[in-house]
Amino acid sequence: MRLAFADPRNMTISPLNMHYGRPKPDVSDIRPSIGQRGVLVPMLVQEKFADGVVIPGAFAVVAGARRLTAAQAEIAAGVEIDPVPICILDPGDDAAAIEASLIENLNRLPPDEVSTWETFAKLIKEGRTPQEIAVTFFMTEAVVNRTLALGNLLPRLRKLYRDEKINIGAIRLLTLATKTQQKDWLAIYDDPDQPTPLGQGLKNWLFGGAAIPTQHALFSLDDYPGAIIADLFGEDSYFTDPGLFWTHQNAALAAKREALLAEGWTAVEVLETGRSFDSWKHERVGKAKGGKVYVSVSHRGEVTLHEGFLTAKEARRAQAAAVKAARGESGEADPKTDRAEVTGNQQSYIDLHRHAAVRAVLTDHADVALRLLLAHAVAGTALWRVEPDPRRAGVEAVAQSAEASPAEASFQAKRKAACDLLGADPERDLVGQQVAGGAAGVFAKLLSLPDADVLAVAAVVIGETLAAGSAEVEAAGAYLKVDMGEFWTPDDAFFDLMRDREAVNAMLKEVGGKKVADGNLTEKIKTQKAILRDFLDGTNDRPKVAKWTPKWLTFPAGAYTRRPFATAQRSKAVAPLLRGVRLPAPANVAPPAITLAADPNPAILAAE
Numbered sequence: 167m168r169l170a171f172a173d174p175r176n177m178t179i180s181p182l183n184m185h186y187g188r189p190k191p192d193v194s195d196i197r198p199s200i201g202q203r204g205v206l207v208p209m210l211v212q213e214k215f216a217d218g219v220v221i222p223g224a225f226a227v228v229a230g231a232r233r234l235t236a237a238q239a240e241i242a243a244g245v246e247i248d249p250v251p252i253c254i255l256d257p258g259d260d261a262a263a264i265e266a267s268l269i270e271n272l273n274r275l276p277p278d279e280v281s282t283w284e285t286f287a288k289l290i291k292e293g294r295t296p297q298e299i300a301v302t303f304f305m306t307e308a309v310v311n312r313t314l315a316l317g318n319l320l321p322r323l324r325k326l327y328r329d330e331k332i333n334i335g336a337i338r339l340l341t342l343a344t345k346t347q348q349k350d351w352l353a354i355y356d357d358p359d360q361p362t363p364l365g366q367g368l369k370n371w372l373f374g375g376a377a378i379p380t381q382h383a384l385f386s387l388d389d390y391p392g393a394i395i396a397d398l399f400g401e402d403s404y405f406t407d408p409g410l411f412w413t414h415q416n417a418a419l420a421a422k423r424e425a426l427l428a429e430g431w432t433a434v435e436v437l438e439t440g441r442s443f444d445s446w447k448h449e450r451v452g453k454a455k456g457g458k459v460y461v462s463v464s465h466r467g468e469v470t471l472h473e474g475f476l477t478a479k480e481a482r483r484a485q486a487a488a489v490k491a492a493r494g495e496s497g498e499a500d501p502k503t504d505r506a507e508v509t510g511n512q513q514s515y516i517d518l519h520r521h522a523a524v525r526a527v528l529t530d531h532a533d534v535a536l537r538l539l540l541a542h543a544v545a546g547t548a549l550w551r552v553e554p555d556p557r558r559a560g561v562e563a564v565a566q567s568a569e570a571s572p573a574e575a576s577f578q579a580k581r582k583a584a585c586d587l588l589g590a591d592p593e594r595d596l597v598g599q600q601v602a603g604g605a606a607g608v609f610a611k612l613l614s615l616p617d618a619d620v621l622a623v624a625a626v627v628i629g630e631t632l633a634a635g636s637a638e639v640e641a642a643g644a645y646l647k648v649d650m651g652e653f654w655t656p657d658d659a660f661f662d663l664m665r666d667r668e669a670v671n672a673m674l675k676e677v678g679g680k681k682v683a684d685g686n687l688t689e690k691i692k693t694q695k696a697i698l699r700d701f702l703d704g705t706n707d708r709p710k711v712a713k714w715t716p717k718w719l720t721f722p723a724g725a726y727t728r729r730p731f732a733t734a735q736r737s738k739a740v741a742p743l744l745r746g747v748r749l750p751a752p753a754n755v756a757p758p759a760i761t762l763a764a765d766p767n768p769a770i771l772a773a774e
Contacts, residue, residue: 678701
C-alpha cells in the first residue's frame with residue numbers, strides 16, 4: 167500500500183465497500199470531531215479508472231465510508247476540511263479490499279448477518295474458500311457456512327430478516343427450503359387469513375407434511391395407479407399415498423439420471439432426500455469441461471436440477487488439466503472428478519480379505535508361488551525393490567578384466583535366453599526392466615513356462631541380484647565347489663594390482679617352490695611378479711605351471727599373510743552354516759499340474 171492525501175470531494179464509496187448502495191450511515195457520533203480536526207485515521211482506497219487509465223486524484227473508498235460521509239457532510243455545511251489521509255491498495259486485489267472493509271466494520275460496529283453474507287458472497291466469487299474466510303475473520307467454518315447459507319434465500323426473505331421481521335430460527339429453516347417452498351411461504355406470510363408457519367410448525371410444514379403436490383411428479387399422472395385429491399377450485403391436487411408416490415418418483419428420477427448421462431454430463435449425483443444443494447461450496451463448470459449435475463429432492467417430492475457444478479477441488483483439477491491440454495502438455499485431459507465407489511475403510515476391508523484368501527491358497531501351490539515370487543523380483547512392486555548388482559570397479563582395468571572373463575560371457579548368454587522367455591530386452595539386465603503389465607504381466611508369462619524354464623529364469627534373477635563381495639557369494643560358491651580355474655586365468659590387471667611383497671612371495675613359493683621364493687625374498691615386487699609370470703607362461707627357461715588359482719580366488723578363499731583379508735574371513739564365517747547341508751534328492755515323479763482353488767482364466771494361463 168501507498169500512503170497519500172486526497173480531497174474528499176473526489177472520493178466515492180467503492181462497490182466493494184459494505185455500505186455501497188445502502189442508505190448513508192449514521193455519522194452523528196464522529197461528525198463533530200471531523201468538523202473540528204478533520205479525518206485523522208487513514209481510509210483504505212483504490213484508484214479509479216476510466217477506459218483503463220487512472221483518473222488523477224480520484225479514489226473509491228473500500229474501508230472508511232463513515233469517515234468519508236462525515237467529511238463530505240461537513241464540506242456541504244461550509245466547513246473547510248483538509249485533504250484526508252488515505253492508504254492506496256494495489257489495483258486488482260479486490261478480495262483484499264473486500265476483507266479490509268468487513269474487518270473494519272467488524273472491529274467497530276458489527277454488521278447484520280445479511281450484510282456479512284453479501285460480503286462473504288463477494289469473497290467466494292473472488293476465489294476465497296469458506297476455510298480461508300474463517301481464518302481471516304477469526305470465525306469457525308461452521309459460522310461462515312451458516313452465513314453463506316443465506317444465499318439460498320430469496321432476496322425478499324433476506325430483506326425481511328434484515329428488517330427483523332423474521333427471527334433467526336425461521337430464517338435458518340427457510341435456508342433449507344426450495345425456491346418454490348420459499349415462494350409458498352411468502353404467499354402465506356402475505357395472507358392475513360392464514361397463520362404463518364414458524365418454529366416447529368415451519369419445520370413440520372417443510373419436512374413432515376404428507377401432502378405431496380402433484381405438480382412435483384416427474385412421471386405421467388395418467389399412468390399413476392393411486393388416488394389423487396384436488397381442492398374445490400381444482401387448482402391444486404395432492405397424492406394421498408406418499409409411499410406409492412415415492413416408488414414412482416424414484417423410478418422416474420432414475421430414468422432422468424440416465425437421460426442426463428446420455429446427454430454427455432460426466433456424472434449425475436442425486437442428493438439424499440431433504441438435503442439442500444450448497445452452491446457456495448461448488449463452482450460453475452460447463453458440461454464440456456467435466457461439470458456434474460446435482461439433483462436435490464425435497465421431502466415434498468420437488469426435484470431441482472443444478473447443472474454444471476463441481477466442488478472447488480474438482481474444479482481446480484479440471485482447470486489445470488484444461489491448461490495442460492491447451493499447452494499441448496501430456497497429462498490426463500479428462501480428469502476423473504467422481505468420488506470413489508467405496509470409502510477408504512471399505513477399500514481396506516476388501517483388500518485385506520482378498521489378500522488373506524490368495525496367500526492362504528498360494529501356500530498350497532508352491533509352483534505358482536515360485537512364479538509369483540520371481541515376477542516380483544523381476545518387475546518390482548510397492549514392497550519389492552530388487553536391483554541388479556552394479557558390479558562397480560574402482561579402475562577401468564578391473565572393469566575390463568571382469569567383462570572379458572569366460573564366466574561373464576557364460577552368464578550373459580543365459581541372461582539373454584531368460585529375457586527372450588519373458589519378452590524382455592535381451593540387451594539389458596532382466597531385473598528392473600519395465601515389462602508390459604509389471605509384475606502381474608511377468609507372472610502371467612511365467613505361468614505359461616515349464617518348470618525347467620522357470621528355474622532357469624530364477625537362476626538368472628538371483629545371479630543378477632547377488633551382491634558382489636557378500637557372504638552369499640561365498641556360501642553359494644563353497645556349496646557348489648566352484649572351480650575358478652574353469653573361468654579365470656591370470657591377466658595383466660591381476661598382476662598390476664598386486665602391491666603386497668609378502669603375498670607375492672608366497673604366490674611365488676606356490677608356483678616356483680620354496681627355494682625360488684626364498685632366493686628372491688629381498689627382490690623388488692616387480693621382479694618377483696616377473697618371475698611368477700615366467701612360471702605361469704613357461705618363459706625364460708621356467709617350467710610352465712598350468713591352471714594355477716591363487717588362494718584369493720578359490721572356494722573357500724584363503725590368505726597369504728596373517729593380516730586381515732575380507733574374502734577369507736567371509737568364507738570362514740559361512741563354513742559352519744554349510745557343514746552337513748545337502749539338497750534332498752529330486753523325486754522321480756512328474757511335476758504336479760498347476761491347480762488353483764477356483765477355475766483360473768484360461769487366457770491368463772496361456773498368456774505369452
